[in-house]
Amino acid sequence: GNSVTQMEGPVTLSEEAFLTINCTYTATGYPSLFWYVQYPGEGLQLLLKATKADDKGSNKGFEATYRKETTSFHLEKGSVQVSDSAVYFCALRASYDKVIFGPGTSLSVIP
């Protein structure tokens, strides 16, 4: 079946550090890929998405590229801020199937 694997957290970075959160997936066909962010006590917000191979999703300085050859969708940001502290979920959706979420990666950014 379809699945999503994310790097284990928690991740702690200093402000202005470079961020990478790894995400790999297993799916048949051509799923859409997503990154969601969850701030404490809130619902999930869509951060970015990509719907086909080699697409790059970007938002608020975050980027991720849909790599079909390596079945990956790693999240990156060049310079993190304290306000980026949150839990990040990688997810996929195959055609007319339910969304599959990864377990989430907690990020803490310290001043």
Add this chain to the structure above:
Amino acid sequence: DGGITQSPKYLFRKEGQNVTLSCEQNLNHDAMYWYRQDPGQGLRLIYYSQIVNDFQKGDIAEGYSVSREKKESFPLTVTSAQKNPTAFYLCASSIEGTGGRNEQFFGPGTRLTVL
């Protein structure tokens, strides 16, 4: 503004009581979903509905019930049969267009505490 509303934000109930969580969306989305999230954990799907008057069990449906009488509403009832109901409950919706690979949009969540 279009979006998903969940009420209340915090809910307290005594053990053995049924409780209903509200979820309303004005996005004109076809599909709606209920997830449960425990502290430090990911999301687990409880129920989902792709069309009015139809719904399917997710991965952890036991002890829960839903209805979908209107497109914009998808209430979740946590029954006394649910052994560990204390959790954060998230409602989501999505538009089911061509290809069926669209993203979900989430409400702000309801934190249920059973005393």
